[in-house]
Amino acid sequence: MPRALKTKGTAPDELEERLGCLRAAVEAGRGRVSGEAVSQGEQVLERASRRRQLSSDHTVVGFFGATGSGKSSLFNAMVGVELARTAATRPTTSRALAAVYEHAGAQAADAGELLDWLQVQDRHVIEDAHASDQPQRSGLGRWWRGDSVVPAGGLILLDLPDFDSTAREHRDVVDRMAGQVDVLVFVLDPQKYADAVVHRDFLSRLASHDAVTLIVLNQSDRLPEAEVQPVLASLSALLDADGIPRQKLRAVSAATGEGIDGLRADIRAMVDRRSAAHQRLTADVSRAGDALAVDAAETALAQPGRPERQALAASLADAVGVETVVRAAKRSYRLDATAYTGWPLTKWVSKLRPDPLRRLNLKSADVNPDVNRTSLPAAGAAQRAMADGAVRRFTERAGEGAPPAWQYAIRDAGIANRDELPQHLDRAVAGTDLKANAKSWWWYVVAVVQWIALAAALAGAVWLLGLAVADYFQFEVPPAPRVEGIAVPTLLVAAGLLAGVVLALASAAIARAGAAIRGRTVRRRLQESVSRVAGDKVVEPVREEIERCNTFRAAAACARSGGAS
Structure with missing residues (x-):
């Protein structure tokens, strides 16, 4: 955008500055403001360019x-x-x-070229x-x-x-x-x-x-x-x-x-002053600037702040079903935790339950977000209305204080990618690293302890079985050692089984806490992905349109009276 002069220069310098401002205003306003005003500005620029090439x-x-x-x-x-x-x-x-x-x-050719431009033949x-x-x-x-x-x-x-x-x-x-x-x-x-x-x-x-x-x-x-x-x-x-x-x-x-x-x-x-042509062009530029300034904002528009961007991202996250993915991630974590830390004799049952993340096509290691999409339900009328409403509120907020022409332009910029937005959001979800196959360190510790407890219970059971068989066949075997009056084989079986059950219950509680942590991590990552899409497809076009509106405002003010306001 042309910048205002720091100090007052010579008349030609000032005219050059204001012509540059008018050119910037015309470019920024084309397709946004009154076509008649833009056309007038273009005509002034063309006329000024031609007049300055001719005899001064x-x-x-x-x-x-x-x-x-x-x-x-x-x-x-x-x-x-x-x-x-x-x-x-x-x-x-x-x-x-x-x-x-x-x-x-004097060179008559100078006047001749000027009169040719004026289309005056009778000379x-x-x-x-x-x-x-x-x-x-x-x-x-x-x-x-x-x-x-x-x-x-x-x-x-x-x-x-x-x-x-x-x-x-x-x-x-x-x-x-x-x-x-x-x-x-x-x-x-x-x-x-x-x-x-x-x-x-x-x-x-x-x-x-x-x-x-x-x-x-x-x-x-x-x-x-x-x-x-x-x-x-x-x-x-x-x-x-x-x-x-x-x-x-x-x-x-x-x-x-x-x-x-x-x-x-x-x-x-x-x-004698030889400034009439310059003054005429300056007046033309001022008049063209006046016509353009009708559609200029009174004050510079502020760019959307962080709260507005966060509100947009949150609404789009709701529309794309982020919470559905978060619930699936938490459930998937608990299933995986049970498969590792549950009682070895019963944990295989958890593997029969369907993994919700896998059903959403978000757990396969070979998912390519550019080719594959998630299995989240397609956006229905309610979800589309939610997304459209979020974008509309964002653009209305961004365009506050702008003239109607620029409010429409800002709105149009914000909804330009409306039809493709659900697809981009789905790809963002599919491309987010949810750590779906990541395992917690404590799973391995609990799994080792579970197998040790199971081994102890099996050892005690085999010992007791051996003693029973020997007694059945009337073999003389030494009696099993006792601890506090309880036979060691019996103690091994009881302790092993009890330890496995208690550890499984404790692991389930820990898994729920871990699932909550995993859910928060997944939610944060998904919201970041959605925010990037919102930034690229909604916020950035709106930001550029606001910048264009501010450029138009400053350039039109400069064209009207020189400098910027």
Whole structure:
């Protein structure tokens, strides 16, 4: 995103900065905000690029006016030569007419390329105003008095068709020229100066271009002297309402020459500064920035915080069935623990019970999440509604404070992967390492003790069986040793069996605690996997859209007035 200038640079530097901001705003807003505003910004960028490639030594001044305003007569009076056709019938100007002032040694090709871009074919080149016969013949010397000459920059005056002409092609020329000339001279007459159409359809559009706009009340000679000032005051009030400063107003008469020298001086000052083209482009950029800023947020949007991301991930975890997997993992752990630590004579029964993790296709070592999917139930309407609701709440929260256009854009970014989201979540679950085949260290210790207890019980049983057989066959054998009056073989059988049962019961209790720990681990890992999917498919697109919204806001503000807000 273009950055604001730290310090105020030169005028070209500032214009370059603001054009860069406008370009960034157009790119960020394309497809998101008003298409008309984006189109206007694109046109300004294209026009600015082309105008800056053409002659910077010429100032183009366009004369605009409604039918009957005497625009062409004023143009002739300004030039000092009858170039524009004037007559009672209207409109008298059907196409743009150019009067080109060049200084000695000027390159006419520069003005020619500029006029080609303006699509002006009717051209009249007027040589140095101080040529020996020019001042006497046409009075052109009044443009630059004394010893001054036409400066290094030339001047191009354009007489344009009436902006309210009934001919569509005439209005098209005026609309195009209004966006291309460097200085706009708008000619009004005493009869139509207050026409609402004039102010609404044209003058109000010039408010942002006041630095390069001159308002002229022509035909002032037709007003009684006592009425001139009231008319000027009335017009000034109307111009203030249009947003155009009243100091731009000037009363002239093409017929008597009144005010012509003053108007020439105003235009000459703009030519001398050689900044009209720059000011015009700056005004165009400001106006385009204003149009774009309508859809800009008042303040920069904050990125979704950790609580919002966690709430989204938790809702998606519920929708994909994480708790189902957690319960299966706990049950699977207990079954595996029983298979290792149960009483050897009965633990085989646990192997007959189905492993819930295996049934979900989450225990096979060769599961490839890119190919295989889990056997979790497919997301139904309720689960999809839960996921959609979570995404919707997340995007609504993220878009708070944004204009409607950007709220829609943020929402659309968040739900762009809605159809594929269940599949991605399922793959995330399938690809999570649940440690499903991992064994706890204590299983091996208990298993060894169980087999020792069983061996002791079997040894005692065999001993007792041997004693019984010997007694049956009347063999003389030594009596079994006793401990506290209990025969050792009997003690071995009782102790072995009792130890096995007690150890199995204790192991079951320990397995339940271990299953709870395993469940928490599985839940955490699954939630992390779901969070990554939520981040990639929902949070990141929303984050990028918010960043784009903030870029648009800063760029539009910079284009409007320079710098950033």
